[in-house]
Amino acid sequence: xxxxxxxxxxxxxxxxxxxxxETIQGVADVLRSGWITTGPQNQKFEAALSGYCGGxxxxxxxxxxxxxxxxxxxxxxxxGDEVITTPATWVSTCNVxxxxxxxxxxxxxxxxxxxxxxxxxxxAITPRTKALLPVYLSGLPVDMDRxxxxxxxxxxxxxxxxxxxxxxxxxxxxxxxxxxxVSFSFHANKNLTSxxxxxxxxxxDEEAVLAQKYRLQGITRTGFDGxxxxxxxxxxxxxxxxxxxxxxxxxxxxxxxEQRKKLVRLxxxxxGKGPAAELGVGxxxxxxxxxxxxxxxxxxxxxxxxxxxxxxxxxxxERGVGSGVHYPALHLFTLYRERGFKEGMFPHAERFGATxxxxxxxxxxxxxxxxxxxxxxxxxxxxxxx
Ligand SMILES: *Cc1c(COP(=O)(O)O)cnc(C)c1O
Numbered sequence: 408x409x410x411x412x413x414x415x416x417x418x419x420x421x422x423x424x425x426x427x428x429e430t431i432q433g434v435a436d437v438l439r440s441g442w443i444t445t446g447p448q449n450q451k452f453e454a455a456l457s458g459y460c461g462g463x464x465x466x467x468x469x470x471x472x473x474x475x476x477x478x479x480x481x482x483x484x485x486x487g488d489e490v491i492t493t494p495a496t497w498v499s500t501c502n503v504x505x506x507x508x509x510x511x512x513x514x515x516x517x518x519x520x521x522x523x524x525x526x527x528x529x530x531a532i533t534p535r536t537k538a539l540l541p542v543y544l545s546g547l548p549v550d551m552d553r554x555x556x557x558x559x560x561x562x563x564x565x566x567x568x569x570x571x572x573x574x575x576x577x578x579x580x581x582x583x584x585x586x587x588x589v590s591f592s593f594h595a596n597k598n599l600t601s602x603x604x605x606x607x608x609x610x611x612d613e614e615a616v617l618a619q620k621y622r623l624q625g626i627t628r629t630g631f632d633g634x635x636x637x638x639x640x641x642x643x644x645x646x647x648x649x650x651x652x653x654x655x656x657x658x659x660x661x662x663x664x665e666q667r668k669k670l671v672r673l674x675x676x677x678x679g680k681g682p683a684a685e686l687g688v689g690x691x692x693x694x695x696x697x698x699x700x701x702x703x704x705x706x707x708x709x710x711x712x713x714x715x716x717x718x719x720x721x722x723x724x725e726r727g728v729g730s731g732v733h734y735p736a737l738h739l740f741t742l743y744r745e746r747g748f749k750e751g752m753f754p755h756a757e758r759f760g761a762t763x764x765x766x767x768x769x770x771x772x773x774x775x776x777x778x779x780x781x782x783x784x785x786x787x788x789x790x791x792x793x
Contacts, residue, residue, distance in 0.1 A: 430655025461584035471592020471605035488537035601653035677781030
């Protein structure tokens with residue numbers, strides 16, 4: 408049997424975390440220390456995150472879903488209240504609205520930015536609207552000046568789903584430094600990871616104390632033996648092992664973002680011309696200033712392809728390239744259809760959700776990886792374009 412002499416490149420996943428040896432050693436130290444759940448590493452992590460967000464109070468949680476649920480509770484959102492959000496997001500964004508007993512109100516996206524359309528948002532405000540829940544898809548913020556002008560005018564709370572926007576900026580200021588309640592996720596796929604985890608940026612000490620209570624059973628301790636429970640909290644605290652991973656990531660954030668931007672420029676160059684461009688493959692809004700480039704999502708001109716999206720993703724896989732879908736329009740999921748949502752209500756989000764493919768983008772990638780992905784996309788467009 409003859410062996411192929413063509414070198415086989417390793418499979419390129421669409422995402423992969425970068426954890427350095429210092430962090431791995433640090434995690435081993437935490438495991439040996441005898442204190443593995445919420446403790447000193449969390450205090451350090453919260454202080455560092457607060458420093459990153461201009462000194463505002465920050466509390467960690469075990470997910471970027473718990474953060475939003477608790478953020479809504481702190482904002483006083485409950486049964487009878489409406490919360491305005493986008494259907495083009497991870498389902499978590501909207502599930503938390505149901506979790507607190509409130510009513511989700513969807514507003515379509517701007518097809519260029521793929522974020523909630525602020526013109527439509529303003530029209531969706533009713534006397535029952537209590538809060539706005541904008542999402543910064545792939546790390547691209549909405550027009551923050553406009554968002555907060557609307558919130559002020561209508562006296563609404565804002566809980567920012569900045570799960571994907573850690574390190575993103577607006578007018579040179581980091582997301583989280585300004586604004587009302589800001590929620591970050593540190594899930595394994597996010598720009599900064601603590602394996603699982605999240606953080607809430609809050610307005611004052613009162614909110615921070617409330618966040619701490621909601622995070623751990625509503626408990627307040629005093630002295631050596633005093634204990635009370637005065638709100639219904641849950642179990643959302645972050646372990647010190649996770650906090651140590653997050654702490655190890657923080658010093659690399661600026662480099663991570665620069666590396667992502669470098670790769671993204673190559674994507675724009677590689678897909679901005681050639682068969683993919685000619686066929687009409689859609690590219691993200693090219694904001695190389697504010698966005699932290701959490702993901703790079705293209706849209707497929709399916710009417711001009713003889714394969715469907717799954718077929719396209721399979722062709723990528725055949726060429727050693729991983730891909731994902733972020734996100735199908737969530738109002739078409741059964742849970743939301745049962746609440747009266749259906750096709751045609753949010754056409755831009757539906758079209759984006761049905762045609763988008765997430766290409767590989769992570770800090771351990773190099774230039775030739777991007778070239779390889781672009782070559783694959785162009786090849787598939789050439790082969791299956793009609
Ligand atoms: C990741 C993510 C979440 C949820 O974060 P978890 O830490 O996975 O709970 C919420 N919203 C968006 C937009 C996300 O990307």
